[in-house]
Amino acid sequence: MRAVDLIDKKRRGLALQKEEIQALMDGYLAGEIPDYQMSAFLMAVCWRGMNTEEMANLTRAMAASGDSLDLTEIPGVKVDKHSTGGVGDKTTLVLAPLLAAIGVPVAKMSGRGLGHTGGTIDKLEAIPGFQTSLSGQAFVQQVKSIGVAVAGQTGDLAPADKRLYALRDVTATVESIPLIASSIMSKKLASGADAIVLDVKVGDGAFMKTADDARRLARTMVEIGNHAGRNTVAVLSSMEEPLGYAVGNALEVREAILTLANQGPTDLTEVCLALAAEMAVLAGAADDVDAARTRLVRALEDGSALAKLRAFITAQGGDASVVDEPQKLPQAAVIREMTATRAGCIAALPALSVGEAAMRLGAGRSTKDEAVDPAVGIVLRAKVGDTVSVGDVLLEVHAASEADAQACMEALRDVFVIQDAPVAKPQHVLGYIR
Ligand code: URA
Numbered sequence: 001m002r003a004v005d006l007i008d009k010k011r012r013g014l015a016l017q018k019e020e021i022q023a024l025m026d027g028y029l030a031g032e033i034p035d036y037q038m039s040a041f042l043m044a045v046c047w048r049g050m051n052t053e054e055m056a057n058l059t060r061a062m063a064a065s066g067d068s069l070d071l072t073e074i075p076g077v078k079v080d081k082h083s084t085g086g087v088g089d090k091t092t093l094v095l096a097p098l099l100a101a102i103g104v105p106v107a108k109m110s111g112r113g114l115g116h117t118g119g120t121i122d123k124l125e126a127i128p129g130f131q132t133s134l135s136g137q138a139f140v141q142q143v144k145s146i147g148v149a150v151a152g153q154t155g156d157l158a159p160a161d162k163r164l165y166a167l168r169d170v171t172a173t174v175e176s177i178p179l180i181a182s183s184i185m186s187k188k189l190a191s192g193a194d195a196i197v198l199d200v201k202v203g204d205g206a207f208m209k210t211a212d213d214a215r216r217l218a219r220t221m222v223e224i225g226n227h228a229g230r231n232t233v234a235v236l237s238s239m240e241e242p243l244g245y246a247v248g249n250a251l252e253v254r255e256a257i258l259t260l261a262n263q264g265p266t267d268l269t270e271v272c273l274a275l276a277a278e279m280a281v282l283a284g285a286a287d288d289v290d291a292a293r294t295r296l297v298r299a300l301e302d303g304s305a306l307a308k309l310r311a312f313i314t315a316q317g318g319d320a321s322v323v324d325e326p327q328k329l330p331q332a333a334v335i336r337e338m339t340a341t342r343a344g345c346i347a348a349l350p351a352l353s354v355g356e357a358a359m360r361l362g363a364g365r366s367t368k369d370e371a372v373d374p375a376v377g378i379v380l381r382a383k384v385g386d387t388v389s390v391g392d393v394l395l396e397v398h399a400a401s402e403a404d405a406q407a408c409m410e411a412l413r414d415v416f417v418i419q420d421a422p423v424a425k426p427q428h429v430l431g432y433i434r
Pocket of ligand 1: 180
């Protein structure tokens with residue numbers, strides 16, 4: 001089987017067989033197929049697309065290219081969650097202890113942030129002492145004993161995806177739904193879960209800017225997951241404005257604690273409950289989403305979700321007293337407020353601008369190897385649909401220096417779009433693909 005023939009077949013819009021896709025992946029990983037041929041293949045996929053069968057085969061081949069996590073020792077149905085990334089997205093910090101509190105095992109591998117989107121591992125590491133690198137054995141043991149573990153990736157999951165992604169990045173072939181969907185799903189398959197819930201973000205701060213594109217990506221990933229024998233559901237959620245009020249690692253941990261104490265922002269609580277209910281149903285912990293929601297809301301109200309957070313932090317070496325004394329989390333040296341210079345109703349608060357400003361403060365990284373500052377970030381004090389008067393505080397900047405704070409305020413001076421006419425509060429959960 002020659003690579004050139006497979007490229008030609010895809011270029012002519014024909015579907016590749018399982019063995020052909022496997023041969024391309026094997027040849028590429030073995031160094032027998034050079035980058036220029038793989039680039040041509042990727043470009044052909046961008047133009048011609050792939051059918052479900054091809055995408056499932058590509059996903060499986062990438063998932064099988066490296067290590068995979070074996071979660072079979074953990075009793076019960078293990079459900080993973082994946083977010084396509086956004087600003088202020090601290091849902092994993094809430095979902096992991098919340099689901100464990102109702103008896104759903106959570107064994108989650110998470111990543112670090114890049115660009116304007118944050119990463120769960122950076123957020124967890126804002127908790128003093130919290131260890132995110134666990135051996136496979138310690139990870140499984142912790143889930144067996146307390147029902148939850150969240151760690152940075154161990155082993156080499158889906159190395160074919162890593163190599164292909166780097167190539168796509170420099171050949172203008174990232175923006176292809178079959179390639180994005182198979183890339184994401186290959187890592188999910190290798191992570192060992194029995195079922196998968198996808199949080200596909202839509203809007204200004206998301207990878208997918210329109211509901212149509214997000215729905216297409218979500219549907220494709222659901223098809224791939226189901227084809228690979230993993231029950232998969234997608235929730236579409238809004239990323240027009242940041243999720244919740246806090247953007248920045250320690251600030252987001254604080255907001256997650258409040259949410260687990262049932263005092264969180266409405267949008268964050270709503271998105272977390274929607275995702276958690278889907279996960280609980282897939283795990284068999286409830287017959288339907290309404291029954292799941294009832295159990296989850298009870299865990300927020302009766303303190304059991306917060307208690308599970310304490311146990312989770314302690315198990316991973318962190319200082320669980322931050323749950324009751326959040327002032328022990330890293331604090332920024334400088335906190336400055338930005339106030340409204342006109343009255344009215346907030347019509348827009350673009351998530352991307354807020355995420356980029358937080359990244360420049362040091363809450364995120366622009367290249368893979370940069371360190372983050374756990375203390376810095378932005379706390380919004382008003383969101384879309386709120387009415388403000390002149391002088392009301394719109395946001396707080398938590399910075400490492402006065403100069404950083406001033407630069408951030410300057411960058412965000414016009415980020416709140418304020419108008420005279422009233423604006424309805426937006427919807428946060430936009431749809432489901434089951
Ligand atoms: N995230 C991924 O993991 N892969 C893609 O291709 C795009 C976003």
